[in-house]
Amino acid sequence: MSAARTRLIAALDTASYDQASQWASMLEGKVDAIKLGLEFTYACGLDAVRTLSERHALFLDLKLHDIPNTVAAGLKALAPIRPFLTTIHALGGPEMIARARGALEEAFNGGPDRPKLLAVTVLTSMNEQSLTEVGIDSTPLEEVVRLGKMAIQAGADGLVCSAHELTALREELGHKPELIVPGIRLVGNNVDDQKRVMSPTQAAEAGADWIVVGRPITRAEDPAAVAQAIQDELKTASS
Known part of the structure:
Protein backbone atom coordinates (compact mmCIF):
# COMPACT_ATOMS: atom_id res chain seq x y z
CA MET A 1 0.00 0.00 0.00
CA SER A 2 1.36 3.44 -0.88
CA ALA A 3 1.16 6.34 1.53
CA ALA A 4 2.33 9.12 -0.80
CA ARG A 5 -0.49 11.17 0.65
CA THR A 6 -2.53 10.73 3.81
CA ARG A 7 -4.99 7.89 3.26
CA LEU A 8 -8.45 7.32 4.70
CA ILE A 9 -9.55 4.27 6.69
CA ALA A 10 -13.23 3.96 7.61
CA ALA A 11 -13.85 2.33 10.99
CA LEU A 12 -16.87 0.02 10.72
CA ASP A 13 -17.59 -0.31 14.42
CA THR A 14 -20.75 -2.35 14.85
CA ALA A 15 -21.84 -5.77 16.08
CA SER A 16 -24.15 -6.15 13.07
CA TYR A 17 -22.86 -7.91 9.97
CA ASP A 18 -25.69 -6.47 7.88
CA GLN A 19 -24.88 -2.93 9.00
CA ALA A 20 -21.16 -3.33 8.40
CA SER A 21 -21.81 -4.88 4.99
CA GLN A 22 -24.07 -1.98 4.06
CA TRP A 23 -21.41 0.55 5.06
CA ALA A 24 -18.72 -1.39 3.20
CA SER A 25 -20.81 -1.37 0.02
CA MET A 26 -21.57 2.34 0.34
CA LEU A 27 -17.90 3.16 0.83
CA GLU A 28 -16.43 1.02 -1.93
CA GLY A 29 -14.20 3.29 -4.00
CA LYS A 30 -14.59 6.13 -1.48
CA VAL A 31 -12.08 5.02 1.17
CA ASP A 32 -8.61 3.50 0.97
CA ALA A 33 -9.32 0.78 3.54
CA ILE A 34 -11.76 -0.35 6.21
CA LYS A 35 -11.05 -1.04 9.86
CA LEU A 36 -12.68 -3.93 11.68
CA GLY A 37 -12.05 -4.18 15.39
CA LEU A 38 -13.07 -5.94 18.55
CA GLU A 39 -16.81 -5.26 18.38
CA PHE A 40 -17.35 -6.65 14.89
CA THR A 41 -14.85 -9.51 15.21
CA TYR A 42 -16.23 -10.75 18.54
CA ALA A 43 -19.84 -10.48 17.39
CA CYS A 44 -19.50 -11.86 13.86
CA GLY A 45 -16.34 -13.98 13.79
CA LEU A 46 -13.29 -14.22 11.58
CA ASP A 47 -15.14 -15.70 8.62
CA ALA A 48 -17.29 -12.56 8.55
CA VAL A 49 -14.15 -10.42 8.75
CA ARG A 50 -12.70 -12.28 5.78
CA THR A 51 -15.87 -11.97 3.73
CA LEU A 52 -16.39 -8.29 4.46
CA SER A 53 -12.83 -7.42 3.51
CA GLU A 54 -12.86 -9.15 0.12
CA ARG A 55 -13.40 -5.84 -1.70
CA HIS A 56 -11.48 -3.59 0.69
CA ALA A 57 -7.97 -3.40 2.08
CA LEU A 58 -8.30 -4.44 5.73
CA PHE A 59 -6.95 -2.85 8.89
CA LEU A 60 -7.58 -5.56 11.51
CA ASP A 61 -7.48 -3.69 14.81
CA LEU A 62 -7.54 -6.23 17.66
CA LYS A 63 -4.81 -4.61 19.80
CA LEU A 64 -3.24 -7.85 21.02
CA HIS A 65 -1.60 -7.64 24.45
CA ASP A 66 -0.43 -10.81 26.17
CA ILE A 67 2.71 -12.81 26.84
CA PRO A 68 5.02 -12.94 23.80
CA ASN A 69 4.27 -16.55 22.87
CA THR A 70 0.50 -16.02 22.96
CA VAL A 71 0.63 -12.87 20.83
CA ALA A 72 2.91 -14.56 18.29
CA ALA A 73 0.58 -17.56 18.07
CA GLY A 74 -2.44 -15.30 17.77
CA LEU A 75 -0.95 -13.40 14.85
CA LYS A 76 -0.09 -16.63 13.06
CA ALA A 77 -3.70 -17.73 13.50
CA LEU A 78 -4.91 -14.45 12.00
CA ALA A 79 -2.62 -14.68 8.96
CA PRO A 80 -5.24 -16.29 6.66
CA ILE A 81 -7.35 -13.11 7.00
CA ARG A 82 -4.50 -11.28 5.23
CA PRO A 83 -4.94 -7.77 6.65
CA PHE A 84 -2.50 -5.15 5.47
CA LEU A 85 -2.31 -3.54 8.91
CA THR A 86 -2.76 -5.12 12.34
CA THR A 87 -2.22 -3.93 15.91
CA ILE A 88 -0.61 -4.89 19.18
CA HIS A 89 -0.15 -2.84 22.36
CA ALA A 90 3.28 -1.23 22.79
CA LEU A 91 2.97 -1.75 26.55
CA GLY A 92 3.49 -5.46 25.90
CA GLY A 93 7.17 -4.62 25.70
CA PRO A 94 10.10 -5.23 23.34
CA GLU A 95 10.08 -9.03 23.51
CA MET A 96 6.37 -9.24 22.70
CA ILE A 97 6.78 -6.83 19.78
CA ALA A 98 9.81 -8.68 18.42
CA ARG A 99 8.04 -12.04 18.66
CA ALA A 100 4.98 -10.56 16.96
CA ARG A 101 7.07 -9.28 14.07
CA GLY A 102 8.83 -12.62 13.80
CA ALA A 103 5.53 -14.49 13.69
CA LEU A 104 4.28 -12.37 10.81
CA GLU A 105 7.55 -12.75 8.93
CA GLU A 106 7.30 -16.51 9.31
CA ALA A 107 3.63 -16.70 8.37
CA PHE A 108 4.20 -14.72 5.17
CA ASN A 109 7.65 -16.14 4.35
CA GLY A 110 9.13 -12.66 4.58
CA GLY A 111 7.15 -11.64 1.51
CA PRO A 112 5.68 -8.27 0.56
CA ASP A 113 2.16 -9.32 1.63
CA ARG A 114 3.18 -9.44 5.29
CA PRO A 115 0.82 -7.24 7.32
CA LYS A 116 2.45 -4.15 8.73
CA LEU A 117 2.68 -4.40 12.50
CA LEU A 118 1.43 -1.34 14.35
CA ALA A 119 2.05 -0.67 18.03
CA VAL A 120 -0.69 1.19 19.89
CA THR A 121 0.90 3.81 22.12
CA VAL A 122 -1.58 5.79 24.26
CA LEU A 123 -5.27 5.43 23.45
CA THR A 124 -6.87 8.61 22.12
CA SER A 125 -9.51 8.34 24.86
CA MET A 126 -6.79 9.03 27.46
CA ASN A 127 -5.31 12.29 28.71
CA GLU A 128 -2.77 13.18 31.41
CA GLN A 129 -5.28 12.54 34.20
CA SER A 130 -6.10 9.13 32.73
CA LEU A 131 -2.40 8.20 32.68
CA THR A 132 -1.97 9.32 36.29
CA GLU A 133 -4.89 7.12 37.30
CA VAL A 134 -3.09 4.05 35.96
CA GLY A 135 0.23 4.98 37.55
CA ILE A 136 2.02 6.58 34.60
CA LEU A 147 6.68 3.85 23.75
CA GLY A 148 6.98 4.71 20.08
CA LYS A 149 10.78 4.69 20.06
CA MET A 150 10.84 1.40 21.93
CA ALA A 151 8.29 -0.23 19.63
CA ILE A 152 10.03 0.75 16.39
CA GLN A 153 13.39 -0.43 17.74
CA ALA A 154 11.77 -3.77 18.67
CA GLY A 155 10.40 -4.35 15.17
CA ALA A 156 7.08 -2.56 14.76
CA ASP A 157 6.49 -1.05 11.31
CA GLY A 158 4.52 1.86 12.67
CA LEU A 159 2.46 3.31 15.47
CA VAL A 160 -1.09 4.21 16.33
CA CYS A 161 -1.10 7.61 17.99
CA SER A 162 -3.14 10.78 18.21
CA ALA A 163 -2.52 13.59 15.75
CA HIS A 164 -1.18 15.71 18.61
CA GLU A 165 1.94 13.51 18.82
CA LEU A 166 2.68 13.32 15.08
CA THR A 167 5.19 16.16 14.89
CA ALA A 168 7.20 14.91 17.86
CA LEU A 169 7.23 11.34 16.53
CA ARG A 170 8.38 12.45 13.09
CA GLU A 171 11.19 14.44 14.70
CA GLU A 172 12.26 11.41 16.75
CA LEU A 173 11.71 8.62 14.23
CA GLY A 174 11.86 10.20 10.78
CA HIS A 175 9.49 9.43 7.92
CA LYS A 176 9.88 5.66 7.64
CA PRO A 177 7.48 4.44 10.37
CA GLU A 178 3.81 4.30 9.36
CA LEU A 179 1.80 6.62 11.61
CA ILE A 180 -1.91 5.83 11.84
CA VAL A 181 -4.17 8.34 13.55
CA PRO A 182 -7.61 7.63 15.04
CA GLY A 183 -9.63 10.23 16.90
CA ILE A 184 -10.27 12.28 13.75
CA ARG A 185 -13.27 14.58 13.92
CA LEU A 186 -14.65 16.92 11.29
CA VAL A 187 -15.03 20.61 12.11
CA GLY A 188 -18.16 21.01 14.24
CA ASN A 189 -18.43 17.31 15.12
CA ASN A 190 -19.04 16.01 18.62
CA VAL A 191 -15.77 14.50 19.96
CA ASP A 192 -17.73 11.67 21.68
CA ASP A 193 -15.41 9.74 24.05
CA GLN A 194 -12.20 10.98 22.43
CA LYS A 195 -9.93 13.45 24.24
CA ARG A 196 -7.05 14.05 21.81
CA VAL A 197 -8.59 14.86 18.43
CA MET A 198 -7.78 16.74 15.21
CA SER A 199 -9.34 17.43 11.82
CA PRO A 200 -8.27 15.50 8.69
CA THR A 201 -6.34 18.50 7.34
CA GLN A 202 -4.49 19.04 10.62
CA ALA A 203 -3.51 15.37 10.81
CA ALA A 204 -2.33 15.33 7.19
CA GLU A 205 -0.26 18.46 7.63
CA ALA A 206 1.31 17.01 10.79
CA GLY A 207 2.51 13.91 8.92
CA ALA A 208 -0.11 11.15 9.27
CA ASP A 209 0.17 8.32 6.76
CA TRP A 210 -3.36 7.14 7.51
CA ILE A 211 -6.31 8.60 9.38
CA VAL A 212 -9.08 6.46 10.85
CA VAL A 213 -12.57 7.96 10.77
CA GLY A 214 -15.53 6.15 12.27
CA ARG A 215 -18.63 7.85 13.59
CA PRO A 216 -18.36 11.04 11.49
CA ILE A 217 -18.75 8.76 8.44
CA THR A 218 -20.98 5.95 9.69
CA ARG A 219 -23.44 8.21 11.52
CA ALA A 220 -23.84 10.52 8.54
CA GLU A 221 -26.98 10.53 6.41
CA ASP A 222 -24.76 9.92 3.39
CA PRO A 223 -21.57 8.09 4.48
CA ALA A 224 -20.18 7.99 0.92
CA ALA A 225 -20.50 11.76 0.53
CA VAL A 226 -18.74 12.41 3.84
CA ALA A 227 -15.95 9.99 2.92
CA GLN A 228 -15.51 11.72 -0.44
CA ALA A 229 -15.40 15.13 1.26
CA ILE A 230 -12.65 13.87 3.58
CA GLN A 231 -10.70 12.48 0.63
CA ASP A 232 -10.98 15.84 -1.14
CA GLU A 233 -9.77 17.57 2.02
CA LEU A 234 -6.77 15.19 2.28
CA LYS A 235 -5.85 15.73 -1.38
CA THR A 236 -5.92 19.50 -0.84
CA ALA A 237 -3.76 19.19 2.28
CA SER A 238 -1.11 17.17 0.40
CA SER A 239 -0.98 19.40 -2.68
Whole structure:
Protein backbone atom coordinates (compact mmCIF):
# COMPACT_ATOMS: atom_id res chain seq x y z
CA MET A 1 0.00 0.00 0.00
CA SER A 2 1.36 3.44 -0.88
CA ALA A 3 1.16 6.34 1.53
CA ALA A 4 2.33 9.12 -0.80
CA ARG A 5 -0.49 11.17 0.65
CA THR A 6 -2.53 10.73 3.81
CA ARG A 7 -4.99 7.89 3.26
CA LEU A 8 -8.45 7.32 4.70
CA ILE A 9 -9.55 4.27 6.69
CA ALA A 10 -13.23 3.96 7.61
CA ALA A 11 -13.85 2.33 10.99
CA LEU A 12 -16.87 0.02 10.72
CA ASP A 13 -17.59 -0.31 14.42
CA THR A 14 -20.75 -2.35 14.85
CA ALA A 15 -21.84 -5.77 16.08
CA SER A 16 -24.15 -6.15 13.07
CA TYR A 17 -22.86 -7.91 9.97
CA ASP A 18 -25.69 -6.47 7.88
CA GLN A 19 -24.88 -2.93 9.00
CA ALA A 20 -21.16 -3.33 8.40
CA SER A 21 -21.81 -4.88 4.99
CA GLN A 22 -24.07 -1.98 4.06
CA TRP A 23 -21.41 0.55 5.06
CA ALA A 24 -18.72 -1.39 3.20
CA SER A 25 -20.81 -1.37 0.02
CA MET A 26 -21.57 2.34 0.34
CA LEU A 27 -17.90 3.16 0.83
CA GLU A 28 -16.43 1.02 -1.93
CA GLY A 29 -14.20 3.29 -4.00
CA LYS A 30 -14.59 6.13 -1.48
CA VAL A 31 -12.08 5.02 1.17
CA ASP A 32 -8.61 3.50 0.97
CA ALA A 33 -9.32 0.78 3.54
CA ILE A 34 -11.76 -0.35 6.21
CA LYS A 35 -11.05 -1.04 9.86
CA LEU A 36 -12.68 -3.93 11.68
CA GLY A 37 -12.05 -4.18 15.39
CA LEU A 38 -13.07 -5.94 18.55
CA GLU A 39 -16.81 -5.26 18.38
CA PHE A 40 -17.35 -6.65 14.89
CA THR A 41 -14.85 -9.51 15.21
CA TYR A 42 -16.23 -10.75 18.54
CA ALA A 43 -19.84 -10.48 17.39
CA CYS A 44 -19.50 -11.86 13.86
CA GLY A 45 -16.34 -13.98 13.79
CA LEU A 46 -13.29 -14.22 11.58
CA ASP A 47 -15.14 -15.70 8.62
CA ALA A 48 -17.29 -12.56 8.55
CA VAL A 49 -14.15 -10.42 8.75
CA ARG A 50 -12.70 -12.28 5.78
CA THR A 51 -15.87 -11.97 3.73
CA LEU A 52 -16.39 -8.29 4.46
CA SER A 53 -12.83 -7.42 3.51
CA GLU A 54 -12.86 -9.15 0.12
CA ARG A 55 -13.40 -5.84 -1.70
CA HIS A 56 -11.48 -3.59 0.69
CA ALA A 57 -7.97 -3.40 2.08
CA LEU A 58 -8.30 -4.44 5.73
CA PHE A 59 -6.95 -2.85 8.89
CA LEU A 60 -7.58 -5.56 11.51
CA ASP A 61 -7.48 -3.69 14.81
CA LEU A 62 -7.54 -6.23 17.66
CA LYS A 63 -4.81 -4.61 19.80
CA LEU A 64 -3.24 -7.85 21.02
CA HIS A 65 -1.60 -7.64 24.45
CA ASP A 66 -0.43 -10.81 26.17
CA ILE A 67 2.71 -12.81 26.84
CA PRO A 68 5.02 -12.94 23.80
CA ASN A 69 4.27 -16.55 22.87
CA THR A 70 0.50 -16.02 22.96
CA VAL A 71 0.63 -12.87 20.83
CA ALA A 72 2.91 -14.56 18.29
CA ALA A 73 0.58 -17.56 18.07
CA GLY A 74 -2.44 -15.30 17.77
CA LEU A 75 -0.95 -13.40 14.85
CA LYS A 76 -0.09 -16.63 13.06
CA ALA A 77 -3.70 -17.73 13.50
CA LEU A 78 -4.91 -14.45 12.00
CA ALA A 79 -2.62 -14.68 8.96
CA PRO A 80 -5.24 -16.29 6.66
CA ILE A 81 -7.35 -13.11 7.00
CA ARG A 82 -4.50 -11.28 5.23
CA PRO A 83 -4.94 -7.77 6.65
CA PHE A 84 -2.50 -5.15 5.47
CA LEU A 85 -2.31 -3.54 8.91
CA THR A 86 -2.76 -5.12 12.34
CA THR A 87 -2.22 -3.93 15.91
CA ILE A 88 -0.61 -4.89 19.18
CA HIS A 89 -0.15 -2.84 22.36
CA ALA A 90 3.28 -1.23 22.79
CA LEU A 91 2.97 -1.75 26.55
CA GLY A 92 3.49 -5.46 25.90
CA GLY A 93 7.17 -4.62 25.70
CA PRO A 94 10.10 -5.23 23.34
CA GLU A 95 10.08 -9.03 23.51
CA MET A 96 6.37 -9.24 22.70
CA ILE A 97 6.78 -6.83 19.78
CA ALA A 98 9.81 -8.68 18.42
CA ARG A 99 8.04 -12.04 18.66
CA ALA A 100 4.98 -10.56 16.96
CA ARG A 101 7.07 -9.28 14.07
CA GLY A 102 8.83 -12.62 13.80
CA ALA A 103 5.53 -14.49 13.69
CA LEU A 104 4.28 -12.37 10.81
CA GLU A 105 7.55 -12.75 8.93
CA GLU A 106 7.30 -16.51 9.31
CA ALA A 107 3.63 -16.70 8.37
CA PHE A 108 4.20 -14.72 5.17
CA ASN A 109 7.65 -16.14 4.35
CA GLY A 110 9.13 -12.66 4.58
CA GLY A 111 7.15 -11.64 1.51
CA PRO A 112 5.68 -8.27 0.56
CA ASP A 113 2.16 -9.32 1.63
CA ARG A 114 3.18 -9.44 5.29
CA PRO A 115 0.82 -7.24 7.32
CA LYS A 116 2.45 -4.15 8.73
CA LEU A 117 2.68 -4.40 12.50
CA LEU A 118 1.43 -1.34 14.35
CA ALA A 119 2.05 -0.67 18.03
CA VAL A 120 -0.69 1.19 19.89
CA THR A 121 0.90 3.81 22.12
CA VAL A 122 -1.58 5.79 24.26
CA LEU A 123 -5.27 5.43 23.45
CA THR A 124 -6.87 8.61 22.12
CA SER A 125 -9.51 8.34 24.86
CA MET A 126 -6.79 9.03 27.46
CA ASN A 127 -5.31 12.29 28.71
CA GLU A 128 -2.77 13.18 31.41
CA GLN A 129 -5.28 12.54 34.20
CA SER A 130 -6.10 9.13 32.73
CA LEU A 131 -2.40 8.20 32.68
CA THR A 132 -1.97 9.32 36.29
CA GLU A 133 -4.89 7.12 37.30
CA VAL A 134 -3.09 4.05 35.96
CA GLY A 135 0.23 4.98 37.55
CA ILE A 136 2.02 6.58 34.60
CA ASP A 137 3.66 9.82 35.69
CA SER A 138 4.16 11.49 32.32
CA THR A 139 2.21 13.48 29.77
CA PRO A 140 0.57 11.70 26.84
CA LEU A 141 3.19 13.20 24.52
CA GLU A 142 6.10 11.97 26.63
CA GLU A 143 4.58 8.49 26.95
CA VAL A 144 3.77 8.20 23.24
CA VAL A 145 7.32 9.16 22.23
CA ARG A 146 8.85 6.79 24.79
CA LEU A 147 6.68 3.85 23.75
CA GLY A 148 6.98 4.71 20.08
CA LYS A 149 10.78 4.69 20.06
CA MET A 150 10.84 1.40 21.93
CA ALA A 151 8.29 -0.23 19.63
CA ILE A 152 10.03 0.75 16.39
CA GLN A 153 13.39 -0.43 17.74
CA ALA A 154 11.77 -3.77 18.67
CA GLY A 155 10.40 -4.35 15.17
CA ALA A 156 7.08 -2.56 14.76
CA ASP A 157 6.49 -1.05 11.31
CA GLY A 158 4.52 1.86 12.67
CA LEU A 159 2.46 3.31 15.47
CA VAL A 160 -1.09 4.21 16.33
CA CYS A 161 -1.10 7.61 17.99
CA SER A 162 -3.14 10.78 18.21
CA ALA A 163 -2.52 13.59 15.75
CA HIS A 164 -1.18 15.71 18.61
CA GLU A 165 1.94 13.51 18.82
CA LEU A 166 2.68 13.32 15.08
CA THR A 167 5.19 16.16 14.89
CA ALA A 168 7.20 14.91 17.86
CA LEU A 169 7.23 11.34 16.53
CA ARG A 170 8.38 12.45 13.09
CA GLU A 171 11.19 14.44 14.70
CA GLU A 172 12.26 11.41 16.75
CA LEU A 173 11.71 8.62 14.23
CA GLY A 174 11.86 10.20 10.78
CA HIS A 175 9.49 9.43 7.92
CA LYS A 176 9.88 5.66 7.64
CA PRO A 177 7.48 4.44 10.37
CA GLU A 178 3.81 4.30 9.36
CA LEU A 179 1.80 6.62 11.61
CA ILE A 180 -1.91 5.83 11.84
CA VAL A 181 -4.17 8.34 13.55
CA PRO A 182 -7.61 7.63 15.04
CA GLY A 183 -9.63 10.23 16.90
CA ILE A 184 -10.27 12.28 13.75
CA ARG A 185 -13.27 14.58 13.92
CA LEU A 186 -14.65 16.92 11.29
CA VAL A 187 -15.03 20.61 12.11
CA GLY A 188 -18.16 21.01 14.24
CA ASN A 189 -18.43 17.31 15.12
CA ASN A 190 -19.04 16.01 18.62
CA VAL A 191 -15.77 14.50 19.96
CA ASP A 192 -17.73 11.67 21.68
CA ASP A 193 -15.41 9.74 24.05
CA GLN A 194 -12.20 10.98 22.43
CA LYS A 195 -9.93 13.45 24.24
CA ARG A 196 -7.05 14.05 21.81
CA VAL A 197 -8.59 14.86 18.43
CA MET A 198 -7.78 16.74 15.21
CA SER A 199 -9.34 17.43 11.82
CA PRO A 200 -8.27 15.50 8.69
CA THR A 201 -6.34 18.50 7.34
CA GLN A 202 -4.49 19.04 10.62
CA ALA A 203 -3.51 15.37 10.81
CA ALA A 204 -2.33 15.33 7.19
CA GLU A 205 -0.26 18.46 7.63
CA ALA A 206 1.31 17.01 10.79
CA GLY A 207 2.51 13.91 8.92
CA ALA A 208 -0.11 11.15 9.27
CA ASP A 209 0.17 8.32 6.76
CA TRP A 210 -3.36 7.14 7.51
CA ILE A 211 -6.31 8.60 9.38
CA VAL A 212 -9.08 6.46 10.85
CA VAL A 213 -12.57 7.96 10.77
CA GLY A 214 -15.53 6.15 12.27
CA ARG A 215 -18.63 7.85 13.59
CA PRO A 216 -18.36 11.04 11.49
CA ILE A 217 -18.75 8.76 8.44
CA THR A 218 -20.98 5.95 9.69
CA ARG A 219 -23.44 8.21 11.52
CA ALA A 220 -23.84 10.52 8.54
CA GLU A 221 -26.98 10.53 6.41
CA ASP A 222 -24.76 9.92 3.39
CA PRO A 223 -21.57 8.09 4.48
CA ALA A 224 -20.18 7.99 0.92
CA ALA A 225 -20.50 11.76 0.53
CA VAL A 226 -18.74 12.41 3.84
CA ALA A 227 -15.95 9.99 2.92
CA GLN A 228 -15.51 11.72 -0.44
CA ALA A 229 -15.40 15.13 1.26
CA ILE A 230 -12.65 13.87 3.58
CA GLN A 231 -10.70 12.48 0.63
CA ASP A 232 -10.98 15.84 -1.14
CA GLU A 233 -9.77 17.57 2.02
CA LEU A 234 -6.77 15.19 2.28
CA LYS A 235 -5.85 15.73 -1.38
CA THR A 236 -5.92 19.50 -0.84
CA ALA A 237 -3.76 19.19 2.28
CA SER A 238 -1.11 17.17 0.40
CA SER A 239 -0.98 19.40 -2.68
